[in-house]
Amino acid sequence: MTKFERSSNLAAVVIPFIAFAAAVVLLWNQAVGPADLAILAAMYVLTAMGITVGFHRLLTHRAFDAPKPVVHTFAILGSMAVQGPVIDWVADHRKHHAHPDQEGDPHSPHGHGGALKGLLYAHMGWLLQTQGQAKKRQYAKDLLEDAGMRRISKLFPLWIGLGLLIPFAAGLAISGTLTGGLTALLWGGLVRIFLIHHVTWSINSVCHFFGSRRFETGDHSTNVAWLALPSLGEAWHHNHHAFPRSANHGLRWYQLDPSGWIIALLERVGLARQVVRISPERQARREQEGRSSRTAAAA
Numbered sequence: 001m002t003k004f005e006r007s008s009n010l011a012a013v014v015i016p017f018i019a020f021a022a023a024v025v026l027l028w029n030q031a032v033g034p035a036d037l038a039i040l041a042a043m044y045v046l047t048a049m050g051i052t053v054g055f056h057r058l059l060t061h062r063a064f065d066a067p068k069p070v071v072h073t074f075a076i077l078g079s080m081a082v083q084g085p086v087i088d089w090v091a092d093h094r095k096h097h098a099h100p101d102q103e104g105d106p107h108s109p110h111g112h113g114g115a116l117k118g119l120l121y122a123h124m125g126w127l128l129q130t131q132g133q134a135k136k137r138q139y140a141k142d143l144l145e146d147a148g149m150r151r152i153s154k155l156f157p158l159w160i161g162l163g164l165l166i167p168f169a170a171g172l173a174i175s176g177t178l179t180g181g182l183t184a185l186l187w188g189g190l191v192r193i194f195l196i197h198h199v200t201w202s203i204n205s206v207c208h209f210f211g212s213r214r215f216e217t218g219d220h221s222t223n224v225a226w227l228a229l230p231s232l233g234e235a236w237h238h239n240h241h242a243f244p245r246s247a248n249h250g251l252r253w254y255q256l257d258p259s260g261w262i263i264a265l266l267e268r269v270g271l272a273r274q275v276v277r278i279s280p281e282r283q284a285r286r287e288q289e290g291r292s293s294r295t296a297a298a299a
């Protein structure tokens with residue numbers, strides 16, 4: 001990782017944190033309005049969806065296919081979440097699945113000299129060491145060969161700016177004041193980035209350390225129910241490691257998975273096709289295989 005990349009990543013961590021601290025003070029003094037919170041919610045859902053549905057399920061795992069305009073829209077929305085250029089993100093995540101919780105995993109919490117140190121590394125520390133370093137030609141060749149995706153990835157700074165401009169413009173339009181634009185920028189821009197960052201990073205850290213497991217996967221992935229809604233369903237992470245190409249990460253009726261619902265809606269209106277779903281029978285077989293292997297190991 002170059003010094004510039006490390007400095008950029010550090011800034012992407014520190015600036016939203018400072019903004020969040022400032023926002024807490026404003027919230028305590030009631031210097032925030034309903035419009036600010038509405039813009040925060042809208043921008044959170046849109047850009048988080050860009051990560052969960054776009055970067056992750058569509059582009060990394062090909063859990064479904066979609067027309068090019070839809071693919072590019074998701075790639076731009078995900079870029080606004082400020083988690084790195086789309087090709088870097090996909091390459092890193094595919095490398096994670098190639099070496100889950102093993103040597104070569106960009107952000108496993110295991111193998112770093114203690115639980116706390118490992119969790120901190122998986123949550124944020126990896127951003128200063130391995131983020132964006134996976135070989136694109138090896139792990140994201142399909143995206144490198146897509147001219148549109150290359151362009152979106154190269155324009156990453158532009159999408160960051162757009163993700164800040166939209167809430168500012170919305171706040172300015174709703175309030176008619178510069179102050180309204182600036183508070184909307186704070187909440188719908190920087191605070192929103194802070195929240196999405198830490199929710200996404202918790203999938204790397206918390207969801208490989210605490211939680212429940214149903215299948216035998218050969219890694220430490222877990223399902224974490226309390227994180228499911230903020231992560232739009234990504235916290236059913238153990239299910240995802242068991243069936244990486246599944247469009248649904250929530251495999252049981254009570255496992256709430258907003259990203260899976262969005263994909264189902266896109267399919268209904270003809271904007272998603274070849275959606276990969278895992279039948280209950282296949283899940284049951286995988287579960288039984290895990291029980292059998294554990295029984296054999298204990299014998």
